[in-house]
Amino acid sequence: MALVLLLILGVVAGVLGSLLGLGGGVVLVPALLSLSGLWGEVFTPQEAVGTSLAVVAATGLSSTLAYLRHGKVDVSSALFFFLASGPGAAVGVWANRFLDGQRFFLLFGLLLVSLFFLLAVRDRIRPRPGRWTVVRTLKTPEGEVTYGYRRRVALPVAFAVGFLSGLFGIGGGALMVPVMILAFAFPPHVATATSLLVILLSSAIGTAVHTAYGHVHWHDVLILAPGAWFGAKAGARLALRLSDASLVFVFRLALLALAGRMFWEGLA
Template identity: 50%
Template sequence: MEWIMLVLIGIVAGTIGSLMGLGGGIIIVPALLLFSTMTNVFTEISPQVAVGTSLLIMIFTGLSSTLAYMKQKKIDYKSGFLFFIGSGPGALFGVWLNQGLDVDQFFIYFGLFVILTSFLLMIRHRLKPLPFKNKGFVRTYKNELGETVEYGFQPIVGILIAFVVGMTSGLFGIGGGSLMVPAMIVLFAFPPHVAVATSMFMILFSAILSSASHIALGNINYLYAAILIPGAWVGAQLGAAINARLKSDTLVFVFRLFLLFIGVRLIYQGWIG
């Protein structure tokens, strides 16, 4: 029964992570911490091992999602690589910070931040994207209505935000998409589908870098990872397929509700400690 639960956790994390560009770690980390205390079959794990294991799984979630979104031609590769310039070093810095992590405080503060992010997405139409046309990185995309949409960002701003995203990925094992996707949509005017696909592309490389550091530190439970990875791979393909069938506004609405749920759940978990 425990094995089946882990496979299902992997499927759910992969599906939601790929659908919304989160990476899935925001589900896997709390699930591992809770699951390891509820069963006699598997050993209890520390927050550091939960984070490291989550990041290893996200390599496969990111790869599976990226392959699916490549077929849909929704990934902005140039923006993704530019963001990785910031997220790569950020991921390594996050791994270093992770060693002294107070997990309960993190859950509360990060939960509050996620709820704030959900609110910003709700009022995003009233917010103006950061200027990017003068000396900025300008991109175009043809949306589902056949309209050509222009979006972009100042490279230094994008790299700095990506550094913070990478830091949260290495620190908390959550992938960083809960920060990167809203930033791309609200600040840089990315079309939601492109934001999600590009986020998963960037998460793939950040997860490789940060999980390698966690492997060196011994923060991996390979048994958990081996059971979770097949489900996460299948779920990532499923999430990308669902994403292709959602309209942009519907995708943002679902993403916003899910962030609200995550924020409340994180605060509750940190509060009960």
């Protein structure tokens, strides 16, 4: 029973998470908390976050390697962002320890509502070139594309992404990618690929710290991760067959439903 439920949960999280590149943690954390005790195993918010983050790190590895093989990742920028996102993830894990169930439910609900509104405006995001201290040039079939960033802006953003990753057990791409496109003028595919490497490294740090605190149910990760991996592959194929508008509409409904569940738990 537990094996089947975890496999199904992993697949669903992988499919929904990969459709819009938000990561399976957005689905996994509320699901683990809502289903806690159903198969005789109870998750605290800290354990749900730690377990989710381990799955995010494991499943994100294959996507990152694929982008690396195709040369879509700006590795030097990703490593620079990681200088802030890594410590941010560790601080997020530390802060997570002080959240009781009620506060965690309410804060996670607010996060999901924020993602709901972010999805509503993300298609309107347009690059805004500025005074960059780091400039990159990328050759594409359409010609050369120039983008860059200011270090003093990039580091706080990367820290925030790492913090959210460690605090809530999510990838953080929902915040990282729009900022990279809007503020740094990254081409969308480069922003997505580069953010995946940043998130992978941050998730690995967060997972290590959560493991040190005893928050990761590794026996569940070993079941969830394969399901999420296959689900992510299926979600990527499904995304090619659906229009962007359909994807956003379905996922925004899912976010509202999950947020409602979190608020219900937090206010109960």
